[in-house]
Amino acid sequence: MPVSPSKGLHRNTTELSPASVFNRNPSELNLNSGSVAMQSSGRLRGKHIAMVTFSPFPSDPRPRRAIEAFLKEGATLELVCVGEDRSPKREMLDRLEVMRLPIRNRRGGKVVYAYQYSAFIFMASAILGLRALRRRYDLVYVNNMPDILVVSGLIPKMLGAKVILDLHDPMPELMMTIFEFDKNSLGVRLMSQLEKWSIARANFVLTVNLACKRIFGARSCNPEKIGVIMNAPDGDIFTFTPVSSYKEFDEATDKPFVIMYHGSLVERNGLDLAVNALKKVRESIPSTELRIYGKSSPYLERVLASVRAMNMDGAVRYLGPRRLEDLVPEILNCDLGIVPNQRNAFTEINTPTRIFEYLALGKPVIAPRTPGIQDYFIDGSLLFFESGDCDDLARTIEYAYCNRLSAIATAKRGQEIYLAHTWEQEKQTLIDLVGKLLVNGDSD
Numbered sequence: 001m002p003v004s005p006s007k008g009l010h011r012n013t014t015e016l017s018p019a020s021v022f023n024r025n026p027s028e029l030n031l032n033s034g035s036v037a038m039q040s041s042g043r044l045r046g047k048h049i050a051m052v053t054f055s056p057f058p059s060d061p062r063p064r065r066a067i068e069a070f071l072k073e074g075a076t077l078e079l080v081c082v083g084e085d086r087s088p089k090r091e092m093l094d095r096l097e098v099m100r101l102p103i104r105n106r107r108g109g110k111v112v113y114a115y116q117y118s119a120f121i122f123m124a125s126a127i128l129g130l131r132a133l134r135r136r137y138d139l140v141y142v143n144n145m146p147d148i149l150v151v152s153g154l155i156p157k158m159l160g161a162k163v164i165l166d167l168h169d170p171m172p173e174l175m176m177t178i179f180e181f182d183k184n185s186l187g188v189r190l191m192s193q194l195e196k197w198s199i200a201r202a203n204f205v206l207t208v209n210l211a212c213k214r215i216f217g218a219r220s221c222n223p224e225k226i227g228v229i230m231n232a233p234d235g236d237i238f239t240f241t242p243v244s245s246y247k248e249f250d251e252a253t254d255k256p257f258v259i260m261y262h263g264s265l266v267e268r269n270g271l272d273l274a275v276n277a278l279k280k281v282r283e284s285i286p287s288t289e290l291r292i293y294g295k296s297s298p299y300l301e302r303v304l305a306s307v308r309a310m311n312m313d314g315a316v317r318y319l320g321p322r323r324l325e326d327l328v329p330e331i332l333n334c335d336l337g338i339v340p341n342q343r344n345a346f347t348e349i350n351t352p353t354r355i356f357e358y359l360a361l362g363k364p365v366i367a368p369r370t371p372g373i374q375d376y377f378i379d380g381s382l383l384f385f386e387s388g389d390c391d392d393l394a395r396t397i398e399y400a401y402c403n404r405l406s407a408i409a410t411a412k413r414g415q416e417i418y419l420a421h422t423w424e425q426e427k428q429t430l431i432d433l434v435g436k437l438l439v440n441g442d443s444d
Contacts, residue, residue, distance in 0.1 A: 044075040048136065049077045053080075054149060055081060057079055071094070077095060132159050136159055140157065173345040173346045183345070206227050207226060208230060212228075235423055244362055257335050265294045269341055269342075281397045341367075341370070350373075
């Protein structure tokens with residue numbers, strides 16, 4: 001069936017500014033020589049690492065954070081990534097060399113993605129292959145999508161490098177969700193085979209949560225070959241803020257009860273579900289308001305058209321994209337964070353970073369009752385609703401409004417779970433796994 005532009009494949013990142021959600025200068029990225037030297041423990045000193053990612057730098061937070069971690073440990077790093085408007089094709093930042101290829105990561109149909117992926121894989125493989133002949137790599141760190149991008153590390157691997165494949169997203173489930181493929185369709189079966197083949201080429205695999213580890217371990221490799229590094233929020237941006245009590249709500253004032261959504265504006269993330277739930281809630285609680293932050297998309301335009309058709313313009317406010325730094329005051333000024341995912345193959349296993357971002361700043365969160373979330377959050381740590389159920393989402397919003405003290409207690413328990421998965425802890429796990437691989441070799 002035809003695929004709208006808004007259904008394009010993209011990374012599981014908080015896509016919030018037109019050019020870069022992390023539009024920082026080198027010193028802010030901790031990539032300048034003084035910062036690296038001051039914070040480095042030297043565990044990877046002398047190691048030569050190549051990284052490949054089909055995303056722009058420094059916009060995609062997961063590769064950027066890995067780069068920062070490796071540099072702080074003393075490594076030298078070469079990054080091959082896609083180009084981005086106004087970014088130089090080649091950039092030297094102390095011990096980091098960035099090579100941006102003349103390819104843009106653009107949303108589109110299957111043919112568009114096939115062309116983009118093929119061109120990028122060919123160019124990245126040629127660059128790393130030629131460079132490995134002149135100076136051997138200790139590690140090639142490959143970020144999916146696509147999984148088959150791991151071929152860029154094959155020549156360096158033959159010359160002695162270790163290869164890590166970081167699986168941000170499971171491509172079969174993403175294909176099923178975006179293109180509405182059946183799990184037994186040819187395309188999904190092909191993606192599953194490519195996943196297995198790609199994992200076999202790597203010495204070690206990383207992924208984002210326990211649900212993804214279970215999937216990859218069941219169909220593609222021994223689970224012992226897989227490590228989990230969660231997409232925890234940046235603690236320098238989302239500074240931990242203890243849960244504070246709601247102020248007494250006075251019905252006589254004009255102060256709205258603010259529900260906040262931020263993130264990618266695509267079908268699977270369920271903004272339409274939130275809008276329809278809000279319409280039900282406003283029948284009994286007219287002061288509720290939904291504020292939306294994110295990069296515009298055709299899907300968003302359709303949702304806003306439905307808002308106008310329901311005469312809810314005053315209750316639903318689209319406030320555009322924001323850098324993560326600029327989201328912090330918006331979260332602090334809301335009453336409730338919402339993750340209104342639709343039920344599908346991808347959202348069933350996803351653990352949205354947005355949950356941790358709200359909790360880090362002390363806000364209660366409504367989230368779907370799915371395996372990817374419940375692997376970490378138990379009842380009483382989030383305000384759960386049944387994924388894809390508009391009526392249940394509306395009931396949960398009403399509960400949060402009417403039971404303020406209970407919502408506060410829930411957020412406090414959620415913060416305890418967040419504190420067990422901060423980026424500082426996840427970063428140490430990453431360094432430990434990489435260090436062990438470079439010392440001990442294969443985990444197969």
